[in-house]
Structure formats: C-alpha cells, structure tokens
Amino acid sequence: MEPLQFFKRWFATVSQAGRSVVHAGASGLEEDARKKVLLVNTLCCITAILAFAVGYVFYRATGLPRIYIPAAIEGALFTFIIALNGLRRYGAASVGLLLVHCAGALYFSMLLGQLMNFSLIVVFLFGLCFLVYSQKRQRILGLAATAFTLVFLELNFYFHFFSPIEISLRNQFLFRWIAMPSFLLFDALVLYYYIRENKRLFQQVKMVVFKTTHELRNHLTSNSILLELLKNDAKENPDLERIRPYIDQLSVINAGMSNVVSNVLSMGEIEGGKMDELENHTFHIRPFLNNIAGIHRIKARLKGVVIKLHIDKGIPPIIVSDSHQLNIVITNLLSNAVKYADENSEITMKVLTADAFFRISVSNQCPEIPGDKLKYLFEKFFTAKTDHQEGSGLGLYIVKNIVDNFGGACGVKSNARETTFTVKLPLKTGHPCNLPEEHDNYIYRMENALVLFAEDDLMNHRLLFNLLQSFGCTVSGSINGGQLIETLGQCNILPDCILLDAQMPEMGGLQTLRYIRSHPVFQDIPVIFITARTDNKDELLEAGASAVVPKPFDKKTLFSVISRHLQSVNADHY
Known part of the structure; x- marks a missing residue:
C-alpha cells in the first residue's frame, strides 16, 4: 500500500472515530438537547487529549509524577463523561464536565502557583455555565462552584495553605508556553459557541419578524381592499354615506399600521445594507402632499389638532422624485408631529424652495425637547417620549437614512413654543408628458x-x-x-x-x-x-x-x- 493511500485511510478512520465519540448519546434528541450533548462531548474530548498530551510532555521534562498522574486521571474522567452521555446520563455528564474542570483547576493551581494563568480558566468556566446549563438552578450551582474555586485559590495565594512545587526556570517557560495556548483554546471555544448560538438566535428572530410582517401585510392588504370596496359602495349608495367617517377612520388606522410595518422592514434593509435604490417618478406634488396631510388630519382631529399645509408658489406643480420614499419621509414626520403635539394645538407643514432643493418643515406645539436629546433624535430606537406616549424610535432614524440616500439633509430645533423638523431634498422639475395616467376622478x-x-x-x-x-x-x-x-x-x-x-x-x-x-x-x-x-x-x-x-x-x-x-x-x- 502506498504511503499516501495509507495516510488517507488512517485519517478517514480517525475522523470516523472522532465523530463517533463527539456524537455519543446525541441520536434521537431534539435539536437543542442534541447541541448540548455535542458541546459537552467536544469539550471533554479536547480536554482529555490535552490532559494526556500536556501531562506526558511535562512529565518527560520534569520527571514529576505529581503532574502526570493527576493529568492522566483528569483525562480519564473526561473520557468517562463522554461515556455517561453515551449511556444517556446527560445530567450527570453536564455536571461532571464543570466539576472535573474546577477540580483540575484547583489542584494544578495549588501545585504550580502563579504558573497557572487561572484568569483564563475562570472566563472559560463562567462561560461554560451559561452554555451547558439552561435551567436556573443548574446555572446557579455551576456559578457557585466556579466562584468557590476562584475564592479558594485567591485565599491560597495570600495565606499559602498549600505551597507550590519548585520548578526550574526552563521548565517554567516550557509549561507557560504549553499551557497558555490550551487555556486560550478553551476560551476561544466558548466564544465560538456563543457567536454561533447568537447567529442562530438572530436567524430565528429574523424569521419570526419576516413571518410576522408577512402575515401583517396580508391582513393589511385585506383591510385595504375591503376599504376600497366599502368606499365604492358608499359612493354608489347614498344610504351608506353616513358610514363614510368610519371608513375614513379605518383608513387612518390601516395607514398607521402600514407605516409601522414599513418602518420595521426599512430598518432591516438599512441594517442589512440593502436599502432600495431611488426610483424616479413624475407626479403632481400638490395633490400628493394634500393626500398625505388629509390622512393625518383625520387622526389629528381626535386630539383637537389642526394640520395646516403651506406650499410655496415657487414649487413647480410637477416634480421628479421617488414618491414612495418621499411618502415615507413625510408620513413619519407628520405621524411624529401628531403623536407628540399638545391637545387642541396646531401643526404646520411648509414646503419651500431653496435653490436646487426644496425644504419640508413640520412644526408642532409640544413640550421643549432638551438640547442634549436633540442630537440623538435621528438615532435608532431613541425617542424623547414621556411615559404616557408610545413610540418605537424608528421613524426619525428611517427619515434620516432616506434623506441621506436622496443626498439631502435633515435637522431639528426646539424651544418652549414649538418643535420643528426640517428635511432638505433635491428638486427636479417634471414635464407633463411624462406623467402617468391619473385615475383619481374616474371609475x-x-x-x-x-x-x-x-x-x-x-x-x-x-x-x-x-x-x-x-x-x-x-x-x-x-x-x-x-x-x-x-x-x-x-x-x-x-x-x-x-x-x-x-x-x-x-x-x-x-x-x-x-x-x-x-x-x-x-x-x-x-x-x-x-x-x-x-x-x-x-x-x-x-x-x-x-x-x-x-x-x-x-x-x-x-x-x-x-x-x-x-x-x-x-x-x-x-
């Protein structure tokens, strides 16, 4: 047999044996339980190999059986823990993993003194408690065992209950450069498992959000279609005209829910670096703005708030912009203004020209926002709300990202009289021949x-x-x-x-x-x-x-x- 073929067969045999050891007792378990068994087996297998190998190397260098024999016993105990998992004694195996690590840390720290970098082991042991144990009682016992080990070794350091052995300087260097990579490996393993579990959790949360928003959008679609059919019936049947106010209120509620879902999805796109590219639409700006303001006027009336819209004469009647993204910006600004406005007050929305830009400002009468909070208002999840006001802290964050995508700017100022949010966006005049067909006044x-x-x-x-x-x-x-x-x-x-x-x-x-x-x-x-x-x-x-x-x-x-x-x-x- 050629050496290469022999090596391949040997490697395949060893790999298969390693997989069998790591998967001992894992078959037939639910996903979470299976992962914990694999984790315990993996850590035990690595620790057993290191205990036998490092213990033997150090024994050959020092000739001290007080190091090799306990290391060999430690390796045997970790092998026994894998066998416990194979016998499906999962509780005993998970408890044994931590106890053997604590016992080994105690013994070798007392034996070797400051040569043992115990701080690296403590990080590993604390992390192990949260990875292996899911029940509160188990975690408390595991953390208590780790804390006891740490406290005892600190006391031993000060009071010298047990004196460390004398080792030559050469062997001290040998031990440190053998042991330290091993301890770092344990910490890296814990960190790796934490990162992997967090990624899995993130994917689960992402899937839940996706499914939830998908269901919400289906329900919102049903509401939108139903509202359109109701509007048609109310228009064709004068007897149903009396329900028009209720239809309008349902439209506002539906628009508000759509805005919440849109904000969540927009945040996901922004965080994922997949924000939609701007799409140019040619449209009449005044009906567009009046329609958005009209929707918010219905909700504002419930608080006795009046929304006034002022459009500068210099604004061209037809513009070219991304109407969908512009709608999101204005909707969030107006929703924010209505939400925080004082009752029986006034909201003013102004649209003014400014060179090659147009500026949209939304002002409401509300308590002054402190200066130390103003600079954070456009950050994610930050809100200046009071305890009785609701808000996700996403609206202004999304506004800023969309405005930045436009190549514009946004700002805010607040005083005792009113708070004003302003966005500045590029202004491009549109031509009537590029307008899509309008259907507002037709069946x-x-x-x-x-x-x-x-x-x-x-x-x-x-x-x-x-x-x-x-x-x-x-x-x-x-x-x-x-x-x-x-x-x-x-x-x-x-x-x-x-x-x-x-x-x-x-x-x-x-x-x-x-x-x-x-x-x-x-x-x-x-x-x-x-x-x-x-x-x-x-x-x-x-x-x-x-x-x-x-x-x-x-x-x-x-x-x-x-x-x-x-x-x-x-x-x-x-």
Missing part, C-alpha cells in the same frame, strides 16, 4: 379583461376577486401556482394578465413564473407579483416578472399597474 374599468391570479390567503383571495370584478375583469382565482398552471392549460383564450403571490404552498410564485416564462405559448403573458416580501424584488424582475406590487396596495396602484401591462385590453375611464 376604474377594464371591461372584458381576462385576469388569472393565485393567492393562498383566503380572505385576500376573496377580496381580490371582488376588486378585480369591480374593474370589469373576467376573473379566475387559484390558491397556489400549481392550480393556476392547471387552469391556464385549460383556457381557450389566453389571459390578458396573471397576478401571483410570492409565498404560496406547494408551488410558489417564483417557480410558477419560471414555468410560464419557459412555456412558448404562455411566455408573453404579463405576470405581476403582489407580495408582502420586499427583499427579492430584483430576483423576481430578473426571472421575468412584469412588475412587483408590494402589499398592502391601494386600488389606484393595482389598476395602474395592471392596465399598463395588458396586452390587448384598453383601460377605459368614464
């Missing part, structure tokens, strides 16, 4: 357009069906991509448009899109995603999506996107 009709959609949330499914029908569309709904493809294959006439949710059971939106784009008969049908996810927009567009509409959406947005991508149907406005 939305897409007569005879055939639209297929897939949405697994049953409430959203039903409401989206009703909304599309209110547009005049012929509609067919599915609850997943597989069902939609089956329906598509049975169509005598190709649909004019397909709407897909991204997250669906059995066959998700992206998989469905790829099938449609790969099929020669279906590949040219516009496919629009309506999704609660915001992190995979580029992936969907690269795969062939015609557009991505984030949840929650409004009727105007959905109608505009669908009508823009219809193949053979004209969107008629009456």
Whole structure:
C-alpha cells in the first residue's frame, strides 16, 4: 500500500472515530438537547487529549509524577463523561464536565502557583455555565462552584495553605508556553459557541419578524381592499354615506399600521445594507402632499389638532422624485408631529424652495425637547417620549437614512413654543408628458379583461376577486401556482394578465413564473407579483416578472399597474 493511500485511510478512520465519540448519546434528541450533548462531548474530548498530551510532555521534562498522574486521571474522567452521555446520563455528564474542570483547576493551581494563568480558566468556566446549563438552578450551582474555586485559590495565594512545587526556570517557560495556548483554546471555544448560538438566535428572530410582517401585510392588504370596496359602495349608495367617517377612520388606522410595518422592514434593509435604490417618478406634488396631510388630519382631529399645509408658489406643480420614499419621509414626520403635539394645538407643514432643493418643515406645539436629546433624535430606537406616549424610535432614524440616500439633509430645533423638523431634498422639475395616467376622478374599468391570479390567503383571495370584478375583469382565482398552471392549460383564450403571490404552498410564485416564462405559448403573458416580501424584488424582475406590487396596495396602484401591462385590453375611464 502506498504511503499516501495509507495516510488517507488512517485519517478517514480517525475522523470516523472522532465523530463517533463527539456524537455519543446525541441520536434521537431534539435539536437543542442534541447541541448540548455535542458541546459537552467536544469539550471533554479536547480536554482529555490535552490532559494526556500536556501531562506526558511535562512529565518527560520534569520527571514529576505529581503532574502526570493527576493529568492522566483528569483525562480519564473526561473520557468517562463522554461515556455517561453515551449511556444517556446527560445530567450527570453536564455536571461532571464543570466539576472535573474546577477540580483540575484547583489542584494544578495549588501545585504550580502563579504558573497557572487561572484568569483564563475562570472566563472559560463562567462561560461554560451559561452554555451547558439552561435551567436556573443548574446555572446557579455551576456559578457557585466556579466562584468557590476562584475564592479558594485567591485565599491560597495570600495565606499559602498549600505551597507550590519548585520548578526550574526552563521548565517554567516550557509549561507557560504549553499551557497558555490550551487555556486560550478553551476560551476561544466558548466564544465560538456563543457567536454561533447568537447567529442562530438572530436567524430565528429574523424569521419570526419576516413571518410576522408577512402575515401583517396580508391582513393589511385585506383591510385595504375591503376599504376600497366599502368606499365604492358608499359612493354608489347614498344610504351608506353616513358610514363614510368610519371608513375614513379605518383608513387612518390601516395607514398607521402600514407605516409601522414599513418602518420595521426599512430598518432591516438599512441594517442589512440593502436599502432600495431611488426610483424616479413624475407626479403632481400638490395633490400628493394634500393626500398625505388629509390622512393625518383625520387622526389629528381626535386630539383637537389642526394640520395646516403651506406650499410655496415657487414649487413647480410637477416634480421628479421617488414618491414612495418621499411618502415615507413625510408620513413619519407628520405621524411624529401628531403623536407628540399638545391637545387642541396646531401643526404646520411648509414646503419651500431653496435653490436646487426644496425644504419640508413640520412644526408642532409640544413640550421643549432638551438640547442634549436633540442630537440623538435621528438615532435608532431613541425617542424623547414621556411615559404616557408610545413610540418605537424608528421613524426619525428611517427619515434620516432616506434623506441621506436622496443626498439631502435633515435637522431639528426646539424651544418652549414649538418643535420643528426640517428635511432638505433635491428638486427636479417634471414635464407633463411624462406623467402617468391619473385615475383619481374616474371609475376604474377594464371591461372584458381576462385576469388569472393565485393567492393562498383566503380572505385576500376573496377580496381580490371582488376588486378585480369591480374593474370589469373576467376573473379566475387559484390558491397556489400549481392550480393556476392547471387552469391556464385549460383556457381557450389566453389571459390578458396573471397576478401571483410570492409565498404560496406547494408551488410558489417564483417557480410558477419560471414555468410560464419557459412555456412558448404562455411566455408573453404579463405576470405581476403582489407580495408582502420586499427583499427579492430584483430576483423576481430578473426571472421575468412584469412588475412587483408590494402589499398592502391601494386600488389606484393595482389598476395602474395592471392596465399598463395588458396586452390587448384598453383601460377605459368614464
């Protein structure tokens, strides 16, 4: 047998044996319990090997059996702890791990005195208590054992209960340079496991936040569609006009919830360095600002607060900017102003020109914000709220990051009379020919357009069906991509448009899109995603999506996107 093949076989055998030792007693356990068994076995295996090896090397250098024999016993005890795990005596094994480490630290520290860098061992032992023990009682006992070991050795250092052995200077250097890397290895192992567990915890929290915001966006979408249908009914039926105030209040509540979810997702994008690039839209600035102010006026009235909007005559009627990001900035500023305004007071929002920029200022009457707090207001999670006021501390942080992304600036000043937040953004005049079609004053009709959609949330499914029908569309709904493809294959006439949710059971939106784009008969049908996810927009567009509409959406947005991508149907406005 060639030496290389022999080495490979030997290494494979040793690796397999090592895996068997580390996994002793771990089979059949739940994930958390299994990880603790693997941790205990790994630490015991490493410590046993070091005890045998370091003890033997030091024995050969000094000829002192008082070092090697206890080291060999320590190695044997750690091997026995692995056997306890193999016998599924997990409690005894985890307790034994700490006790043997404490006993070894006590013995060798008394034997070797200051040669033992006990501070490194203490860090390891304290960390071990939190890694291995999950129950409060176990942790307290483990910490007590570690503290006792530390206190006893400190007392021994001062009162010399046990005198250390005499070792030559050469052997002292030998021991320090053998022992210190071993102690550092133990600390590094504890740190590694802590970092790994924190990453796992972070991923779990991230997944919970993602699932929660996904569910919230589904519910908000249901609310948005339902509110649009209620508005239509109230407009067409004079007897329902009396419920208009309630519809307006529900719209404000829904907008507030959407803003909270949007802030959480925006924070995730900012922290992950994945903030959306700015997209230029051409739009009328005055209706845009009046609409945002109008939504907040409804909530402000509950506090007796009046919102006044002043737009400088020098502001062009049409501008080019990212309307979505600008909406987030103004919404957060106005929400903040309404939240902290004194009752029966006034909020003033001014939009003024300033060279190649326009400046938006929002002023409210509220208690003066101390100067030492002003400079922190745009930081994450910082808020100047009082005990009876709620606030996440995200709104202004997101405002600053968006404004920075625009290449603008933001500031705040406060005195006893009022507090004013100001943002300065680039001003670019738009041209009327670049304006998208406006639908505010029209009934939305897409007569005879055939639209297929897939949405697994049953409430959203039903409401989206009703909304599309209110547009005049012929509609067919599915609850997943597989069902939609089956329906598509049975169509005598190709649909004019397909709407897909991204997250669906059995066959998700992206998989469905790829099938449609790969099929020669279906590949040219516009496919629009309506999704609660915001992190995979580029992936969907690269795969062939015609557009991505984030949840929650409004009727105007959905109608505009669908009508823009219809193949053979004209969107008629009456």
